[in-house]
Structures are given as structure tokens and as C-alpha cells.
Amino acid sequence: MSRYLTLLLLPILAILLAAHVEVNTYHFLSSSHAGRAQVLLLTAHPDDECMFFGPTLTALKKKSDIDVHSLCLSIGDQDGLGDVRRRELGRSLDVLGVDSRRSQVLDQEDLKDNITVTWDSQTIADVVSSYVSEQNISTILTFDEHGISSHPNHVSLFHGTALTLSLHPNKNLRAYALVTTPVMQKYTGVLGGFVSKIRGTLSPVSELSEDEEVRVVVASSMAEYSTALRAMLQHWSQLVWFRWLYVAFSRYMWVNDWVEIKHACVGCMAGQAKA
Ligand SMILES: *[C@@H]1O[C@H](CO)[C@@H](O)[C@H](O)[C@H]1NC(C)=O
Ligand SMILES: *[C@@H]1O[C@H](CO)[C@@H](O)[C@H](O)[C@H]1NC(C)=O
Numbered sequence: 001m002s003r004y005l006t007l008l009l010l011p012i013l014a015i016l017l018a019a020h021v022e023v024n025t026y027h028f029l030s031s032s033h034a035g036r037a038q039v040l041l042l043t044a045h046p047d048d049e050c051m052f053f054g055p056t057l058t059a060l061k062k063k064s065d066i067d068v069h070s071l072c073l074s075i076g077d078q079d080g081l082g083d084v085r086r087r088e089l090g091r092s093l094d095v096l097g098v099d100s101r102r103s104q105v106l107d108q109e110d111l112k113d114n115i116t117v118t119w120d121s122q123t124i125a126d127v128v129s130s131y132v133s134e135q136n137i138s139t140i141l142t143f144d145e146h147g148i149s150s151h152p153n154h155v156s157l158f159h160g161t162a163l164t165l166s167l168h169p170n171k172n173l174r175a176y177a178l179v180t181t182p183v184m185q186k187y188t189g190v191l192g193g194f195v196s197k198i199r200g201t202l203s204p205v206s207e208l209s210e211d212e213e214v215r216v217v218v219a220s221s222m223a224e225y226s227t228a229l230r231a232m233l234q235h236w237s238q239l240v241w242f243r244w245l246y247v248a249f250s251r252y253m254w255v256n257d258w259v260e261i262k263h264a265c266v267g268c269m270a271g272q273a274k275a
Contacts, residue, residue: 017190020221021200022059027214027260028139029066030172038135040069041098042128042142042161044153045076045113046089046105047235049096051246052148052178054228055220055256056141061097061227069102071131073124074113074153082107084237091234095227104131118152124160129167137173140164144177144259148252158261165263176216179257186251193219193254216258228253 029037039060043049049057049070060068070093075082086105093103110123131137142161147154161175185192196219220228232247233239247253 016194016197017222019197019201019219020059020224021197021217021219023200023217024214025059025216025218027174027216028060028141028176029063030138030174037066037139038069038137039066039139039141040071040128040131040135040137042140042157043070043072044143044151044157045074046072046085047076047092047232047238048072048154049089049098050092050228050231050235051250052143052252053141053256054096054231054253055218055224056178056258057096057098057231058220058224058227059218067102068098069131069135069137070098070104071128072103072105073108073111073119073127073157075105075107076113077107078113078115081237082113085235088235088237092231095231095234102135113153115151115153119156119160121156121159121163124156125163125167128160128164132164132168132171132173140173140175140261141258142175142177142261144180146180148178148180162261162263165261169263175261176214176258177261178252179259181251181257187249188251189249190225190254192251193225196255196257214260216256218256218258220254225253 028039041049041053041057043053049072057068060066072089076085089105090100090103093100106127111119128140132140140161142157143154145155145158147158158177165173165175188195196217200217200219229247232243
């Protein structure tokens with residue numbers, strides 16, 4: 001009996017591993033100008049791109065009508081390894097298919113890698129706005145208000161992006177935030193990937209919640225996971241033992257869930273500041 005069960009389960013597992021599932025990713029592709037969509041990944045530190053955004057980057061890599069940009073606001077110098085990490089980021093983006101001409105890493109006094117520091121929204125909005133204008137960016141992808149790990153630098157990017165949107169009210173600029181999943185789901189790894197693939201396949205429309213919030217889901221195939229892993233391996237200076245646990249168990253290596261960032265969040269941020 002259990003032998004038949006195994007015979008039945010193995011092909012299902014193989015299909016789930018090999019499957020790539022996307023829900024609503026066409027929302028990333030709208031272009032504000034004639035021509036190709038320009039999508040900007042906004043990160044805080046070298047290695048964010050492959051630790052959290054691998055499924056999305058590997059999926060976008062295969063789309064021919066889109067250019068992906070990377071703007072990383074620090075060189076990750078908290079431990080004095082900034083120069084090494086900047087080079088590692090270059091190699092990782094290479095693996096993830098982001099052209100070096102579309103990649104920028106900043107090293108500014110007021111945007112230093114520091115786990116105790118919240119970056120100023122206006123400073124972020126200034127640098128992001130000028131990148132958006134220069135490169136005709138139509139879509140920004142970044143962290144949500146919980147920043148995956150609650151790192152204040154990550155959280156700052158969400159607020160800086162909401163402010164950026166309000167500075168470009170007439171442009172067709174959109175932004176999406178990577179949804180921070182509850183702790184129990186964070187380390188479901190490939191199983192979390194399976195669940196998302198099954199849900200995405202069975203009911204893509206149900207991903208739209210009641211208030212019509214756009215929800216985008218990308219779940220990696222085994223091949224795409226390997227690419228993200230290969231990108232991760234470019235960050236040698238960061239590959240301490242717990243990184244291997246992360247690679248093995250993190251759901252973000254397999255699935256990215258996105259929600260659109262609304263201009264209104266600038267208002268709710270002001271509300272928080274007063275409270
Ligand atoms: C991080 O910021 C705190 C508070 O501003 C400061 O005391 C500390 O030296 C900073 N750490 C680094 C590595 O710059
Ligand atoms: C941005 O768009 C404008 C107008 O469509 C175009 O002239 C310009 O070359 C574009 N810039 C880049 C960097 O693609």
C-alpha cells in the first residue's frame with residue numbers, strides 16, 4: 001500500500017518542484033513610456049536581491065519586454081566589508097540577469113548600513129525620484145512596512161517609496177511591496193512554495209482581495225531556485241552557517257507575494273508619526 005502511495009506521490013512532487021507559477025505579474029509590465037517596461041528593484045544592502053527577491057528576478061529575467069534595474073542604497077558596510085560586498089552584488093546581479101549598466105550602488109553618509117538606523121524618507125525619495133526620472137522607471141519593487149526581517153533600513157525603503165509615488169503624481173509610476181509573511185510561514189521553504197503553486201494554479205482570481213488590492217505572486221521552479229542559489233553563492237563574505245539554514249528553509253527563496261503600494265500610505269505614515 002505505502003509503495004503505491006510513494007509511486008503516486010513522487011510524480012506529484014516532481015511536477016510541483018518543476019512548476020513555475022505566476023499570478024498577475026503583468027501588473028509589473030505596464031510601461032509609462034512607449035517601449036519596454038522599466039522595472040526597478042530597490043534594496044538596502046548587497047544580498048537583499050537574492051535573499052528575498054530571487055523568485056521575482058528569475059521570473060522577470062525570462063521576459064523579453066522588460067528591463068530590470070537594481071538600485072541598492074548602501075554598500076552594506078556595517079562590518080567594514082563594503083567594498084567586497086559591492087563587488088559581490090555585481091556578480092549576483094550578473095547571475096540574476098540584471099545588466100551592470102542598469103545597476104547602481106550608493107554609498108552616502110545619510111544612507112549607511114546600520115541595524116539601528118531608520119533612513120530618512122525624503123533622502124530616499126530624492127535618490128529614487130531622480131533614478132526614476134532618468135531611467136523612465138514605470139514600476140518600483142521593494143520591501144513592505146515590515147521589511148521582511150524588521151530591519152529599519154528595509155522598512156525605510158517602503159516609506160521612502162510611498163513618498164516617491166507622491167512626488168510623481170502625474171506619471172504612470174507604480175510600486176509594489178514584498179509581503180512579509182508571518183514567522184511560522186517564513187521558514188516553510190519549498191513546502192511554502194508548493195502551497196503557493198497549488199493555490200496560484202487553482203484559484204488565481206481569489207488572490208484579489210475584497211478591496212480590489214492587486215496581489216502578485218511568483219513561485220519559482222527548481223531551475224529558478226538554483227539560479228537564486230547561485231546568486232547567493234556570489235556573496236561569499238556573507239555565507240556564515242545560518243545563511244545555509246536560510247537557503248534551505250526560507251520561503252522567500254521560493255515564493256514572492258506582492259501588494260501594490262498606494263500613495264495614501266504617505267498619509268498613514270504621517271499619522272503614525274503624530275501618534
Ligand atoms: C549605527 O548607528 C548607531 C546610532 O546612530 C551608532 O552609534 C553606531 O556606531 C552605528 N554603527 C555603525 C557600524 O556605523
Ligand atoms: C525616457 O523617455 C524619453 C521619452 O519617451 C526618451 O526620450 C528618453 O530617451 C528615455 N530615457 C531612457 C534612459 O531610456
